Amino acid sequence: MDKRAVIRKTGKVLAVAAGLFLFILALYFVKAGAGGIKAWMVANHIGGIPGGVGFGWFMAYICLSGSPVAATSLGLHADHHLNRATGLDSYETFSMIIGSRLGASMVVLLIGFCYDLRGKKEQRSVYVGAVALLTTLTTYLPALLIGLGILGSGALDWVRFNRPDFVGEGLDAVFKPIVEFFRGYLPAWGIFGLGVGVFMSAFRIFDLALPAVDPTHGRIARMSTVVYRPSITFLLGMLVTCVTLSVSVSISLLVPLTARGYVRRENLIPYILGANITTFIDTLFLSLLVNSPDAFTIVFSALASVSIVTMPIIAFFYGRYERMIDSLAVKATLSRRRLAVFVVILFAMPGFLLLFGLLR
Amino acid sequence: MNILTFVDPSPRGNWALQLAKEFSPKLATRIVLLATEVHVRADPGLLDRAEEGLEAPAGLVVEKKVRAGRPRRVIVEEANAHPYEITIFPPAGRNSLQRLIHGSRIRTVVRKIPSSVLVARRPAPRIRRILAAISASAFGQTTVGAGLEIARALGAELTAIHVLSNIPIPAGGPPSQGDSKAGGDSRMAQLLEKAREEFRMHGLEPRILLRDGMVVEEVVHEVDAGAYDLLIVGHHIPQGADLHQDLAERIILWCPIPVLVVQPRKVKAGVAQGR
Numbered sequence: 001m002d003k004r005a006v007i008r009k010t011g012k013v014l015a016v017a018a019g020l021f022l023f024i025l026a027l028y029f030v031k032a033g034a035g036g037i038k039a040w041m042v043a044n045h046i047g048g049i050p051g052g053v054g055f056g057w058f059m060a061y062i063c064l065s066g067s068p069v070a071a072t073s074l075g076l077h078a079d080h081h082l083n084r085a086t087g088l089d090s091y092e093t094f095s096m097i098i099g100s101r102l103g104a105s106m107v108v109l110l111i112g113f114c115y116d117l118r119g120k121k122e123q124r125s126v127y128v129g130a131v132a133l134l135t136t137l138t139t140y141l142p143a144l145l146i147g148l149g150i151l152g153s154g155a156l157d158w159v160r161f162n163r164p165d166f167v168g169e170g171l172d173a174v175f176k177p178i179v180e181f182f183r184g185y186l187p188a189w190g191i192f193g194l195g196v197g198v199f200m201s202a203f204r205i206f207d208l209a210l211p212a213v214d215p216t217h218g219r220i221a222r223m224s225t226v227v228y229r230p231s232i233t234f235l236l237g238m239l240v241t242c243v244t245l246s247v248s249v250s251i252s253l254l255v256p257l258t259a260r261g262y263v264r265r266e267n268l269i270p271y272i273l274g275a276n277i278t279t280f281i282d283t284l285f286l287s288l289l290v291n292s293p294d295a296f297t298i299v300f301s302a303l304a305s306v307s308i309v310t311m312p313i314i315a316f317f318y319g320r321y322e323r324m325i326d327s328l329a330v331k332a333t334l335s336r337r338r339l340a341v342f343v344v345i346l347f348a349m350p351g352f353l354l355l356f357g358l359l360r
Numbered sequence: 361m362n363i364l365t366f367v368d369p370s371p372r373g374n375w376a377l378q379l380a381k382e383f384s385p386k387l388a389t390r391i392v393l394l395a396t397e398v399h400v401r402a403d404p405g406l407l408d409r410a411e412e413g414l415e416a417p418a419g420l421v422v423e424k425k426v427r428a429g430r431p432r433r434v435i436v437e438e439a440n441a442h443p444y445e446i447t448i449f450p451p452a453g454r455n456s457l458q459r460l461i462h463g464s465r466i467r468t469v470v471r472k473i474p475s476s477v478l479v480a481r482r483p484a485p486r487i488r489r490i491l492a493a494i495s496a497s498a499f500g501q502t503t504v505g506a507g508l509e510i511a512r513a514l515g516a517e518l519t520a521i522h523v524l525s526n527i528p529i530p531a532g533g534p535p536s537q538g539d540s541k542a543g544g545d546s547r548m549a550q551l552l553e554k555a556r557e558e559f560r561m562h563g564l565e566p567r568i569l570l571r572d573g574m575v576v577e578e579v580v581h582e583v584d585a586g587a588y589d590l591l592i593v594g595h596h597i598p599q600g601a602d603l604h605q606d607l608a609e610r611i612i613l614w615c616p617i618p619v620l621v622v623q624p625r626k627v628k629a630g631v632a633q634g635r
Binding site (some may be wrong): 323 | 379526527528572575603604605607610627
């Protein structure tokens with residue numbers, strides 16, 4: 001192995017270690033600031049399932065990513081596990097996780113929109129964002145109801161992991177002093193905000209450790225020129241997102257994968273459907289670090305409910321579903337005016353959900 | 361040209377016969393009417409009536425054959441046993457659920473026989489407008505060539521359609537700056553120019569429609585919107601086909617009008633002749 005390869009490998013290992021450290025630190029910050037944010041939520045009457053979805057959705061807009069928001073919801077849930085008066089209960093946590101993914105899909109649309117503005121001629125990559133958003137909306141909203149049913153029935157209560165005590169004690173010894181130090185300078189909501197910021201940094205650092213993909217070799221390199229079976233593209237979407245941990249990054253990664261920056265429309269929807277399932281992998285991993293045995297159950301229920309909605313689409317209704325999404329995406333992006341209306345609706349939806357939570 | 365026509369007692373059997381009648385005067389030298397043993401036992405006059413209905417012009421040889429087995433098996437066995445250029449057969453008329461349980465006659469025949477196939481959906485009284493769906497490959501040119509020959513024989517007009525389903529991904533540098541995209545565009549332009557040449561070689565003004573969207577949906581939409589009477593598609597499965605979706609097959613299954621499927625064997629013959 002040459003010197004550069006050793007340095008590269010060492011860098012990746014360090015990036016993973018630093019990312020993991022920051023992940024856990026962020027979790028401690030969010031837990032410490034949960035009382036403040038919960039007080040703010042109570043004061044603003046934000047709560048319940050619609051409030052959870054709306055809050056997660058809006059937070060994802062602010063963070064331009066869903067993963068830090070989903071991770072934050074676990075931090076808030078961990079605090080609820082310790083002190084029932086603060087934090088989020090299981091239903092609210094689940095709703096916030098789903099909301100975070102709905103908001104995150106908007107990021108792809110925004111990137112597409114900016115990308116189109118940069119191009120000299122009409123690029124219409126905003127279509128990809130519209131497809132990502134519509135695919136997520138049409139699968140996650142039914143999955144929200146199914147997941148709440150799963151949590152309510154306790155059907156997946158057996159899927160849980162308890163963090164061993166010695167792990168908890170070890171982590172407390174390392175991270176609690178850091179949190180206590182910042183507590184001396186910041187209010188509770190400030191600690192919470194710091195936690196969200198550290199989550200975002202942790203994801204950034206993890207990105208550095210992603211494996212490099214060679215765009216010139218292998219079958220996936222030809223993805224832009226060939227239409228694959230939906231099931232194959234679906235699996236590819238699942239696989240790539242397992243590695244990238246983010247749907248928007250996963251879709252962006254289609255650029256090197258396709259080597260041309262173009263993808264066949266027929267390949268797009270199954271890819272996003274697959275990516276939308278495995279995007280929970282990072283949150284699932286993080287739930288293992290949270291000192292709450294049902295955190296894993298909540299994230300697993302989200303993963304299971306999205307799979308329950310997605311699998312029959314791929315197996316039985318794919319053609320109809322594809323036509324519906326394509327037709328809606330084309331209509332929504334036909335002109336700047338329509339796109340503006342579409343974006344306004346998307347911003348209004350979480351607002352409406354928060355308002356619904358307020359009126360309950 | 362040898363044409364195999366599968367006849368059954370259903371109304372769809374008449375569609376196949378009607379298309380055989382339209383194709384035979386200028387394209388066929390020999391027509392074989394094929395039926396299953398079960399159908400002939402149930403309706404002994406089936407093939408005789410079909411022969412009469414064909415109103416074969418002088419010089420056209422008409423033969424009648426009966427084979428044992430299910431329709432799809434009978435068609436595949438006969439088409440593989442003898443060198444036909446076109447096989448005409450009606451769809452089994454199954455809905456999606458029935459297709460899931462029993463399989464698709466169209467899919468089986470298209471995949472298993474070497475000749476070009478004419479799927480006999482309800483035909484117009486006369487074929488006047490033909491649409492050829494072409495891909496940006498050498499096969500697209502062959503499809504146009506086959507379409508022009510048939511259009512000339514039937515006295516119909518041919519329009520070609522090519523669907524661009526590529527969409528830019530919102531990341532990285534703007535694709536207009538990359539040379540690989542420009543390379544892709546120029547390759548497509550070359551292939552479309554070859555298709556235009558085919559038109560000109562037949563003394564016709566090129567009529568090629570370009571559409572943006574999903575291939576199957578755009579082709580089927582154009583078939584409806586343009587009131588076409590016949591669709592021609594090329595069918596070639598590339599290497600690694602187990603991973604690929606067969607768009608031609610989806611077009612064939614969805615299209616509401618008769619579809620002529622040009623098979624790769626014709627491409628090879630065409631290439632060989634060209635050389």
